[in-house]
Amino acid sequence: MDKLNHPNGANNLNTAIGSVIFANKPGDGSAREQAASSQKVLGGLANIAYEYATKRYRSNCINWGIIPFTIDPEEPFEYQPGDKIFIPGIRKAIAGGIESIPAKIITDSGIKDIQLHLKGLTREEREIIISGSLINFYARKK
Numbered sequence: 001m002d003k004l005n006h007p008n009g010a011n012n013l014n015t016a017i018g019s020v021i022f023a024n025k026p027g028d029g030s031a032r033e034q035a036a037s038s039q040k041v042l043g044g045l046a047n048i049a050y051e052y053a054t055k056r057y058r059s060n061c062i063n064w065g066i067i068p069f070t071i072d073p074e075e076p077f078e079y080q081p082g083d084k085i086f087i088p089g090i091r092k093a094i095a096g097g098i099e100s101i102p103a104k105i106i107t108d109s110g111i112k113d114i115q116l117h118l119k120g121l122t123r124e125e126r127e128i129i130i131s132g133s134l135i136n137f138y139a140r141k142k
Helices: 031-041 055-063 090-095 123-131 134-141
Strands: 019-023 044-049 067-070 084-086 100-107 110-117
Touching: 031 044, 031 055, 055 067, 055 123, 067 110, 090 123, 123 134
Parallel strands: 019 044, 044 067
Antiparallel strands: 084 100, 100 110
16 A cells, blocks of 8 residues: 555555445446446545445446445444544455454544455455555556
């Protein structure tokens, strides 16, 4: 991931800051073709959903380096814009094929635990996400 410049002058190669979008079942209609690319341009790093409407949309997210998380159907998602999510060790978890990843949601009222899932990613899909996009994945293969 790119180096982040922090106000205190520290540089960190292991931390990324970006947006995360939650939807019940994203990726239907025209959204499956253009939404992932638009989201990436606007700083998107991940989606969280109960399920994805189409495999094509999920694949488009992966190809743009957007992590397609799911959560359990019974897990309430009552968070607000501006809440933060912290996922320690995400790169290592993706590379290792871990399918359930603990995370922390940081809200004005405190910190809450959440379990995120990355079920069924192929080895190549994991490598694409770690590379940051399908374009970067192919560039590294040269």
